[in-house]
Amino acid sequence: MRIKEGNKETDILLAAIKVFAETGYHNSKMSKVAEVAGVSTGSLYVYYKNKEQILLKIFEDVWKKLHDGLLILVERNDLNPIEKFDSMIDMIFDAFTESQAVAIVIANEQHHLQFGNPEGFTEYFEKFLKLGERIVEEGMKTEVFNPNVDVKIFRHFYLGGFRELITNWAVNNEDFKLSKLRQNIKFFAKNGILNIKR
Amino acid sequence: MRIKEGNKETDILLAAIKVFAETGYHNSKMSKVAEVAGVSTGSLYVYYKNKEQILLKIFEDVWKKLHDGLLILVERNDLNPIEKFDSMIDMIFDAFTESQAVAIVIANEQHHLQFGNPEGFTEYFEKFLKLGERIVEEGMKTEVFNPNVDVKIFRHFYLGGFRELITNWAVNNEDFKLSKLRQNIKFFAKNGILNIKR
Amino acid sequence: MRIKEGNKETDILLAAIKVFAETGYHNSKMSKVAEVAGVSTGSLYVYYKNKEQILLKIFEDVWKKLHDGLLILVERNDLNPIEKFDSMIDMIFDAFTESQAVAIVIANEQHHLQFGNPEGFTEYFEKFLKLGERIVEEGMKTEVFNPNVDVKIFRHFYLGGFRELITNWAVNNEDFKLSKLRQNIKFFAKNGILNIKR
Amino acid sequence: MRIKEGNKETDILLAAIKVFAETGYHNSKMSKVAEVAGVSTGSLYVYYKNKEQILLKIFEDVWKKLHDGLLILVERNDLNPIEKFDSMIDMIFDAFTESQAVAIVIANEQHHLQFGNPEGFTEYFEKFLKLGERIVEEGMKTEVFNPNVDVKIFRHFYLGGFRELITNWAVNNEDFKLSKLRQNIKFFAKNGILNIKR
DNA sequence: GATGAATGAGTTTTCATTCAT
DNA sequence: GATGAATGAAAACTCATTCAT
Numbered sequence: 001m002r003i004k005e006g007n008k009e010t011d012i013l014l015a016a017i018k019v020f021a022e023t024g025y026h027n028s029k030m031s032k033v034a035e036v037a038g039v040s041t042g043s044l045y046v047y048y049k050n051k052e053q054i055l056l057k058i059f060e061d062v063w064k065k066l067h068d069g070l071l072i073l074v075e076r077n078d079l080n081p082i083e084k085f086d087s088m089i090d091m092i093f094d095a096f097t098e099s100q101a102v103a104i105v106i107a108n109e110q111h112h113l114q115f116g117n118p119e120g121f122t123e124y125f126e127k128f129l130k131l132g133e134r135i136v137e138e139g140m141k142t143e144v145f146n147p148n149v150d151v152k153i154f155r156h157f158y159l160g161g162f163r164e165l166i167t168n169w170a171v172n173n174e175d176f177k178l179s180k181l182r183q184n185i186k187f188f189a190k191n192g193i194l195n196i197k198r
Numbered sequence: 199m200r201i202k203e204g205n206k207e208t209d210i211l212l213a214a215i216k217v218f219a220e221t222g223y224h225n226s227k228m229s230k231v232a233e234v235a236g237v238s239t240g241s242l243y244v245y246y247k248n249k250e251q252i253l254l255k256i257f258e259d260v261w262k263k264l265h266d267g268l269l270i271l272v273e274r275n276d277l278n279p280i281e282k283f284d285s286m287i288d289m290i291f292d293a294f295t296e297s298q299a300v301a302i303v304i305a306n307e308q309h310h311l312q313f314g315n316p317e318g319f320t321e322y323f324e325k326f327l328k329l330g331e332r333i334v335e336e337g338m339k340t341e342v343f344n345p346n347v348d349v350k351i352f353r354h355f356y357l358g359g360f361r362e363l364i365t366n367w368a369v370n371n372e373d374f375k376l377s378k379l380r381q382n383i384k385f386f387a388k389n390g391i392l393n394i395k396r
Numbered sequence: 397m398r399i400k401e402g403n404k405e406t407d408i409l410l411a412a413i414k415v416f417a418e419t420g421y422h423n424s425k426m427s428k429v430a431e432v433a434g435v436s437t438g439s440l441y442v443y444y445k446n447k448e449q450i451l452l453k454i455f456e457d458v459w460k461k462l463h464d465g466l467l468i469l470v471e472r473n474d475l476n477p478i479e480k481f482d483s484m485i486d487m488i489f490d491a492f493t494e495s496q497a498v499a500i501v502i503a504n505e506q507h508h509l510q511f512g513n514p515e516g517f518t519e520y521f522e523k524f525l526k527l528g529e530r531i532v533e534e535g536m537k538t539e540v541f542n543p544n545v546d547v548k549i550f551r552h553f554y555l556g557g558f559r560e561l562i563t564n565w566a567v568n569n570e571d572f573k574l575s576k577l578r579q580n581i582k583f584f585a586k587n588g589i590l591n592i593k594r
Numbered sequence: 595m596r597i598k599e600g601n602k603e604t605d606i607l608l609a610a611i612k613v614f615a616e617t618g619y620h621n622s623k624m625s626k627v628a629e630v631a632g633v634s635t636g637s638l639y640v641y642y643k644n645k646e647q648i649l650l651k652i653f654e655d656v657w658k659k660l661h662d663g664l665l666i667l668v669e670r671n672d673l674n675p676i677e678k679f680d681s682m683i684d685m686i687f688d689a690f691t692e693s694q695a696v697a698i699v700i701a702n703e704q705h706h707l708q709f710g711n712p713e714g715f716t717e718y719f720e721k722f723l724k725l726g727e728r729i730v731e732e733g734m735k736t737e738v739f740n741p742n743v744d745v746k747i748f749r750h751f752y753l754g755g756f757r758e759l760i761t762n763w764a765v766n767n768e769d770f771k772l773s774k775l776r777q778n779i780k781f782f783a784k785n786g787i788l789n790i791k792r
Numbered sequence: 793g794a795t796g797a798a799t800g801a802g803t804t805t806t807c808a809t810t811c812a813t
Numbered sequence: 814g815a816t817g818a819a820t821g822a823a824a825a826c827t828c829a830t831t832c833a834t
Contacts, residue, residue, distance in 0.1 A: 239816085419710075504706060552762050557750070
């Protein structure tokens, strides 16, 4: 019997992330996940009810981590809204650049999962978005952010932009330098493309 | 449920868009596409080599149309870069809001297709992006757009934002008014979120 | 492509009866049913939704046939209750001795199916029993049958006896001569139920 | 849900009877048996070689007990054949009504086991039947039972009737009163077999 | 003896694709 | 070109059984 140093539940999750990122969820075989995890196919089902539950767990972990981080950020009194906004972007940035594979899986499967499985999809995603909105709304109150902007539209827009960018980085990571990416994203979000002289 | 235009090739494509949008490409059955198109399953294979070719054709059509439109726009002499930029956004906006089903399919399957099938994926997508870059670069030369911005990063970012927004509109179309959406997108792209007094 | 003279739906059913009788429903593989039927496994699912539906169809056919036959018998005016009772026994007898395999399947799987699947189980079984009760009750009215007997108990008892006997015949058919079996069953049944004045 | 008698071997057997009766042998999981017995799955295999052996043990116990009881009955000199016959029916009746779960398991699985596993099946069943035959044959010699009846046919018939009735009682026990059932069965049996001079 | 995590062979079912008509 | 019955490879999932602890 094979003895792994690690924890099987985690091994399986990491293997699934890798395999799903490489082949896409629907084209990934459970047998491949088992092989990469170094366990039998049966063991997959000891830890996860089925294939979809593994995918849902990947999302749960990511969005919970981001949610928890953002929750702390939101409640800090020592930062002004712009600083919070920048920190938020850093946080998301770090979360997705930490693992390219996770970034790819999130980018590829979020829609399928979110809209095809509304009940099962992690609550943390929506909560995370709400926290992001709060930061923006705080900034609107102090008028550092434009109060005429629709927050919901803004959040979708920037999250989508973010996601696209990170995925492209994850797939073709030689194309972008991360530091430049991070800097550009912050700049776009705040200033747009117009060349305003200030 | 039957979509009947008289032309089988088109009927099949429209049926596929509808079915793929509803169920997702991987969960859609060819037999369902045939049923909706009002043809036999055998006929599907008279007009398309296989399931994936139908999906590729959907993308080909969308991106070719956008590319062709943008090509004309780029070469107009009567518009300044900002006007061209606005027109470009309108064009993309119209393309995706014309058919919610197409918008959903594009949003859901672009990654799978683009990265899982690099050879077969339509050349018009990349060409379309290049044309968009040209408009931005023109604006940079005349310094109405910020020349320090990385064009590639910018294009991914805004396209991603766009996509996310449109998909959410397509899925939950009661949430957003299209006119407001269009106006907000233009505004974000150009001005960002900061409340600059000008 | 194999061309069978017969009808595939019937071929599959006959094959299933044979295989289920030999191995028992739960130990029978669909691949074996397909092989015996001379079709591919896929074809099984063209004609039947799943394995259980095949089993249910076997029961449906048997009990419907018996029900339909008994319905005609019940309504005949030219026979007295004893004659009807004898004819009923002949009818059941013929139905089960016609195909040993069917007899075995019925004997082995009726309980599982009937109590494990109350909604899906054929209505004809219960209707058939009701018709049998009517014949007995008619005989009770004219007092050729003992009116103190509980008809429901009687019907279960004799049907169970019948079933057991036929199954044993089907499995070990050298042990019993059919004619003797038939004669004995009639004798038991009537001498048990007849209201003999002593 | 836990059945705890202190003796693991017995706990497991009782749990298996309960689970097999509820779900049917083939649909019952060993893990469920272990859970109900309040032991680990591993312990199941300490006391029984495999799943089938548990089932066989259930049958062994029932038929051995009936055999042993009938053996004593057969050899009594103080009872005439009719009294022995009545006592036999009471004995069988008591055995099966004592535990509804056992009755259901016997009814559902006897055929599978008996014919699918002729070597492993308990010898006591056949011995029990032989003893029953002896009682009937004794009665035939003294001509209280009809000597023209085939004893083997008779035994199958009445045992089958019995089984069917008891199972229906076990599944739907509100339908029949046990005392009435017992009385009816005795009546059917005797009035079918008695050699009445008319 | 007791445990229960791990196994992996085994089975049903699905569905894109084919091809004889 | 049009059909749709037939195919069969593929894959998710199950669960009795084992065995290191």
